[in-house]
Amino acid sequence: xxxxxxxxxxxxxxxxxxxxxxxxxxxxxxxxxxxxxxxxxxxxxxxxxxxxxxxxxxxxxxxxxxxxxxxxxxxxxxxxxxxxxxxxxxxxxxxxxxxxxxxxxxxxxxxxxxxxxxxxxxxxxxxxxxxxxxxxxx
Amino acid sequence: xxxxxxxxxxxxxxxxxxxxxxxxxxxxxxxxxxxxxxxxxxxxxxxxxxxxxxxxxxxxxxxxxxxxxxxxxxxxxxxxxxxxxxxxxxxxxxxxxxxxxxxxxxxxxxxxxxxxxxxxxxxxxxxxxxxxxxxxxxxxxxxxxxxxxxxxxxxxxxxxxxxxxxxxxxxxxxxxxxxxxxxxxxxxxxxxxxxxxxxxxxxxxxxxxxxxxxxxxxxxxxxxxxxxxxxxxxxxxxxxxxxxxxxxxxxxxxxxxxxxxxxxxxxxxxxxxxxxxxxxxxxxxxxxxxxxxxxxxxxxxxxxxxxxxxxxxxxxxxxxxxxxxxxxxxxxxx
Numbered sequence: 087x088x089x090x091x092x093x094x095x096x097x098x099x100x101x102x103x104x105x106x107x108x109x110x111x112x113x114x115x116x117x118x119x120x121x122x123x124x125x126x127x128x129x130x131x132x133x134x135x136x137x138x139x140x141x142x143x144x145x146x147x148x149x150x151x152x153x154x155x156x157x158x159x160x161x162x163x164x165x166x167x168x169x170x171x172x173x174x175x176x177x178x179x180x181x182x183x184x185x186x187x188x189x190x191x192x193x194x195x196x197x198x199x200x201x202x203x204x205x206x207x208x209x210x211x212x213x214x215x216x217x218x219x220x221x222x223x224x
Numbered sequence: 225x226x227x228x229x230x231x232x233x234x235x236x237x238x239x240x241x242x243x244x245x246x247x248x249x250x251x252x253x254x255x256x257x258x259x260x261x262x263x264x265x266x267x268x269x270x271x272x273x274x275x276x277x278x279x280x281x282x283x284x285x286x287x288x289x290x291x292x293x294x295x296x297x298x299x300x301x302x303x304x305x306x307x308x309x310x311x312x313x314x315x316x317x318x319x320x321x322x323x324x325x326x327x328x329x330x331x332x333x334x335x336x337x338x339x340x341x342x343x344x345x346x347x348x349x350x351x352x353x354x355x356x357x358x359x360x361x362x363x364x365x366x367x368x369x370x371x372x373x374x375x376x377x378x379x380x381x382x383x384x385x386x387x388x389x390x391x392x393x394x395x396x397x398x399x400x401x402x403x404x405x406x407x408x409x410x411x412x413x414x415x416x417x418x419x420x421x422x423x424x425x426x427x428x429x430x431x432x433x434x435x436x437x438x439x440x441x442x443x444x445x446x447x448x449x450x451x452x453x454x455x456x457x458x459x460x461x462x463x464x465x466x467x468x469x470x471x472x473x474x475x476x477x478x479x480x481x482x483x484x485x486x487x488x489x490x491x492x493x494x495x496x497x498x499x500x501x502x503x504x505x506x507x508x509x510x511x512x513x514x515x516x517x518x519x520x521x522x523x524x525x526x527x528x529x530x531x532x533x534x535x536x537x538x539x540x541x542x543x544x545x546x547x548x549x550x551x552x553x554x555x556x557x558x
Contacts, residue, residue: 093257093258094316094321094322094323094345094347096254098328115324116324118322119317119320119322119323119324120317120319120320120322121320121322122320122321122322123322124316124322124323124325124343124345125322125323125324125325126325126326126328126343127324127325127326127328128328129328139246140328140341142246142247142250143246143249143250143340143341143342144250144328144341144342144343145250145251145253145254172246172247173247174247
């Protein structure tokens with residue numbers, strides 16, 4: 087059994103859709119790097135399909151989706167659906183960062199998002215959450 | 225998905241990989257990176273399916289435009305109906321061990337099953353990266369990709385070792401990237417089969433080309449002095465503007481020409497032999513190291529030994545001698 091203790095945690099930080107603000111994505115990518123994670127950044131304007139394929143090819147433990155545009159309602163479910171179809175959902179800790187109203191947050195969590203981090207969340211909190219919840223795999 | 229769980233049949237993993245299962249391919253590369261037990265029988269089987277792919281290494285200083293050029297190459301190969309595997313290697317932080325692997329940014333290939341991009345980090349291992357990268361190339365090759373591109377920052381020995389897994393190495397040089405002495409210093413230039421002056425639309429590009437030509441002439445003279453071999457390869461210098469795709473076709477021609485040169489001069493057999501030798505050595509070293517680790521643990525671990533040295537009960541030389549001697553004894557009559 088290979089635990090995450092003796093290998094770096096791999097993450098994909100993804101920007102989906104038309105939202106062009108990626109400062110938050112950069113901040114979290116850097117925080118993850120400093121925590122010893124291996125971070126792949128998707129770049130802007132990706133489709134859910136592209137994100138799913140990148141998550142699979144890069145074999146990431148964590149998929150962090152950063153959305154500020156309000157389009158999380160349609161884009162995040164598409165990503166989760168894609169991961170499920172590919173059989174990769176059980177292996178992937180899906181996080182959402184950005185501006186998400188509470189009722190949407192509830193719905194996203196029902197769909198399988200592990201946690202939603204709003205603006206101003208200390209990066210240490212997100213790092214700790216990942217360490218605690220990342221799924222063991224072999 | 226096959227490939228999960230410790231006691232997975234390596235044949236099942238290999239079958240899934242050869243059938244084109246992307247998840248299995250990705251997971252096998254993770255296992256290579258993590259040195260997971262059980263990956264070796266898989267690699268042993270896969271190595272028999274490898275050997276068909278064109279393997280190209282692309283290296284150069286940060287900011288030279290490697291990722292954009294790789295992206296252009298992927299496009300050009302896809303237009304030629306060839307499938308492409310990309311291995312993008314980035315350094316890891318010496319402080320945290322973490323890494324930002326950025327090459328996905330330029331890749332927009334929604335749903336193109338003919339492209340597989342994998343980012344890999346050095347994970348701070350001296351020498352280990354080159355083996356992991358070479359093994360990942362074997363896996364992509366066996367998975368049936370026509371072309372495998374290895375992209376790495378040309379910053380040191382680690383990177384030079386990595387591109388040795390390629391049949392053809394393209395070194396990117398930026399216009400005005402320092403004076404002649406800088407070009408002389410850069411050991412990475414010596415491994416070039418093809419020189420690429422990217423950003424050729426920038427001022428100073430022609431001067432850089434002229435410097436490379438001069439350097440190449442000197443190198444040529446040095447090799448003719450050394451040997452009378454007539455089948456020496458002279459690295460062509462190709463000018464590209466990766467952002468617009470200018471020169472990409474010329475670059476592919478140059479890469480193909482080098483490949484043909486290898487075929488004509490039996491160069492493939494030579495590089496394959498040296499690669500097999502490197503693999504055997506690397507495996508031997510890794511296994512012996514593991515054996516020594518076990519021996520060390522049995523002797524109470526490194527801390528115990530350090531304490532004994534500290535207490536004056538032994539010295540580092542005697543401690544090592546006591547551990548290695550029994551191994552030597554065992555091997556003596558074999």
